[in-house]
Each structure stands twice: as structure tokens, then as C-alpha cells.
Amino acid sequence: MKAAAFAYAKPSSLAEVFDLLEQCSGEARILAGGQSLLAALNMRLAAPAMLIDINGLAELDGIAVNGETVRIGALTRHRSLERSAEIARHLPLIRLAMPHVAHAAIRNRGTFGGSIAYADPAAELPACSVALDAMFRIAGRRGERSVPARQFFKGLYETDLQPGEVLLGADFRALRPGYRAAFLELTRRHGDYAVAGVAAHARFENGRFADASLAFFGIGARPVLAARARAALEDSPYAPETVAAVQSAVGADLEACACGDLYHAATTKLHLARVLAGRAVHALTGA
């Protein structure tokens, strides 16, 4: 099938993007890497009147480290994140996640902002952003605002982005001493969206865990931060009892939001989440 007819514009400033979004009053879509949007158009799951191609906005592209803050622009390609020395050094969780995002050809075009705005519940970057407590930068005609990743994902493919707004990028806190990252996912084939996954981040010093964040994806309608699992890890050593306590906590954290997909029941996903939680706790020790 081919896409329904649409108009195309490639603005050279954000002001022009806002003009176009306003003129089209909800009938336009932003085009970034096109890896999800064009497939949706070709399958006629979406039929916007206009595509607004933001690839000419160089200010939205790139990775910048400023003190303790790592800023990722919305147009930064997945491949750039995967290959960046700054990301490997300051945001190792994202470095670990990137090879799991689709396939190389898709990573060459797909963008950080596209993945966040699309908000697929099984996508890796939204979960990393939640685990790392990133702050998203959003702009509209009336100015800029910031939204914590932990409040941005509202439901299935649903975010806090409002009509007329553009995601500019995200600010992350750079890795602090003593902190470690673990990223694990289960897929039917490498490069597929996850059946279940976890993006984890914690301090592990003097044999004890602290300040842990475990964000599960592919389980519910959006990435889920496991609060009880965090509590079970706090000030605990790496021991079989800790792993068992975290796995049990994860079951309680995810039970209410777990939903099945075409191939896996919610109970299967919960089981996989508990298995991944156990592996993540081990990986967070760095052993």
C-alpha cells in the first residue's frame, strides 16, 4: 500500500515549524528519521495533510556535555548515540541500549526525538530516559518548557506533547562515581522490539546498593519505574535474599500495568520481568 497524498515542507527555523503546525491545525505531522512515521503512512494508519521535515534544523542535532549535564538533541541519530565516546563515558546505560534498537539501517536514520515522541511501549530510549530521570525540553509558539521523563509518557503511544509543540531534546545527569548501568531485554530476534526489558541504574559501593532505578519496558503501555524494587535494593548487599526480594517486588510493581500482546500473555511478561530483574541486579554489581 502507498501513503495517501500529503503536502511536504522543510522549514529552516523553529519559528517556521510553529507557523506550519498552527496553519495545519492538527493535520500536520513532524518528520524526523521517518522510520516509524513513513511505515504508518504507507499502511494508512496515519494520513496527515502535511509532513513538516525538521531535518534542516541543525540546532536540534548533537550531543553536548556541559559540566554534569549531557544534552542530547532531538535529531541526534541512533547511530550517533551508539558511537559517541561521550555517551559511552557519561551515559553508559544508553550505550548499552543502542545495539538493541532495531537494525543498523534503521539506526542510521532514526532519531532520539522520534523514538521519545513516538513512545512505543517496547522501545529502549524511553525506558533509559525514565531510569536516568532525564528532563525533556519542549518548545511551542508560547516558549519552552521542561517535563521530567517520568511524567512525559502517559499511555500507549501517548505523551505530554501538546498540539503545536516540538521536542527539542533531553538533558541527562552524567554518570556519578560509584554508579553502574545494566540493560537487558528479551526479543524473538535481535533488533525486534522487546518482549520485555529493563533499563537499570544504581550505586554499588562497599558491597551495597543505593539509589536504584529500574525502568521496565515492553510490559505495560509505557515504561514503568519499579518503586518497590528500588526500596528492596536500598542499602542491601548482593545476596540471594536481595535478588529474591527484588524479584518479588517487581511482580508487585508491575502486576497492575502488565498487559499481553499478540504472542505473550501478561503473566508471561511478568515472569520475564522477574527473570530480567534478577539478572539486572547481578549486572549492577559489575561482576
Ligand SMILES: Cc1cc2nc3c(=O)[nH]c(=O)nc-3n(C[C@H](O)[C@H](O)[C@H](O)COP(=O)(O)OP(=O)(O)OC[C@H]3O[C@@H](n4cnc5c(N)ncnc54)[C@H](O)[C@@H]3O)c2cc1C
Ligand atoms: C523494522 C523496524 C524495527 C524497529 N525496531 C525498534 C526497536 O527495537 N526499538 C526502538 O526503540 N525502535 C525501533 N524502531 C523504531 C525506530 O527506532 C524509529 O527510529 C523511532 O521509533 C522513530 O524515530 P524517527 O526519527 O524515525 O521518527 P519518525 O518516524 O520521523 O517520527 C515518529 C513520530 O514522532 C514524531 N516526532 C519525531 N520527532 C519529533 C520531534 N522532535 N518533536 C515532536 N514530534 C516528533 C513524528 O511526528 C511521528 O509521530 C523500529 C523501526 C522499524 C522500521
